[in-house]
Amino acid sequence: MGKDIVSALRPAFVLTLLFALLLGIAYPLALTGVGQLLFPWQANGSLIRDAKGEVVGSGLLAQGFSGARYFHPRPSAAGKGYDALASAGSNLGPASQALADRVKADVAAVSPAPGQSVPADLVTASASGLDPHISPEAAFFQIPRVAKARGWPEARLRAIVGHATEHPLLGFLGEERVNVLLLNRQLDAESAQSAP
Structure with missing residues (x-):
C-alpha cells in the first residue's frame, strides 16, 4: 500500500x-x-539621468514641481503626494464634497484670473496619482507663469512645449501628451546653455 x-x-x-x-x-x-x-x-525603469550620470527621476513617474520656473504636473493622491510606494487614486467620487472642495481650491490656486477656465488635468489626479504626463493644453496654460518667472518670451516656451509634445502611437493610439519631467529638464538645459 x-x-x-x-x-x-x-x-x-x-x-x-x-x-x-x-x-x-x-x-x-x-x-x-x-x-x-x-x-x-524601458526594462530598467525608464530612468532619466543628469549630466553626471546620476538618476534624477523616471519617465514613467510624476514628480512634484512647485516653483514658478517649472511646469507643474497633475495633482497627486499618492500618499502625501507623488509617493511611488503609495500609488493610488483618492477614490473620491463625483458627488464627494471633499473632492469638490479640493478641486475648487486647486482652480483658485492655478488660475491667474478669477473665472478663467483651467484644464481639468491640472486640478484632477490620475488613477495612480503618478501620471507623468499632462495635456498640451495644460502645458500651454502654464506658459505665461513660466515665461514670467524665467524672463523668457512666451513664443520660446510655446516652441519648447510643441517640441516636447508626444503624439499618439501609430497616429491614433492614445492622446497627445507632455512629459513634465522631460519638459522641465529641457528648460534647465536651455537655461544652462544660455547662461554666461
Missing part, C-alpha cells in the same frame, strides 16, 4: 518541481533577457 502511494505521488512531485523550475526560474529569466536585449531603457 505504501509503495502505491509513493508511486502515485511521484509524478505529482516531479511535475510540481518541473513547472516550478520552468515557470518560476526559466520563464522569468527568459523574459528578463528579452526585455534587456530589445527594450533596455
Whole structure:
C-alpha cells in the first residue's frame, strides 16, 4: 500500500518541481533577457539621468514641481503626494464634497484670473496619482507663469512645449501628451546653455 502511494505521488512531485523550475526560474529569466536585449531603457525603469550620470527621476513617474520656473504636473493622491510606494487614486467620487472642495481650491490656486477656465488635468489626479504626463493644453496654460518667472518670451516656451509634445502611437493610439519631467529638464538645459 505504501509503495502505491509513493508511486502515485511521484509524478505529482516531479511535475510540481518541473513547472516550478520552468515557470518560476526559466520563464522569468527568459523574459528578463528579452526585455534587456530589445527594450533596455524601458526594462530598467525608464530612468532619466543628469549630466553626471546620476538618476534624477523616471519617465514613467510624476514628480512634484512647485516653483514658478517649472511646469507643474497633475495633482497627486499618492500618499502625501507623488509617493511611488503609495500609488493610488483618492477614490473620491463625483458627488464627494471633499473632492469638490479640493478641486475648487486647486482652480483658485492655478488660475491667474478669477473665472478663467483651467484644464481639468491640472486640478484632477490620475488613477495612480503618478501620471507623468499632462495635456498640451495644460502645458500651454502654464506658459505665461513660466515665461514670467524665467524672463523668457512666451513664443520660446510655446516652441519648447510643441517640441516636447508626444503624439499618439501609430497616429491614433492614445492622446497627445507632455512629459513634465522631460519638459522641465529641457528648460534647465536651455537655461544652462544660455547662461554666461
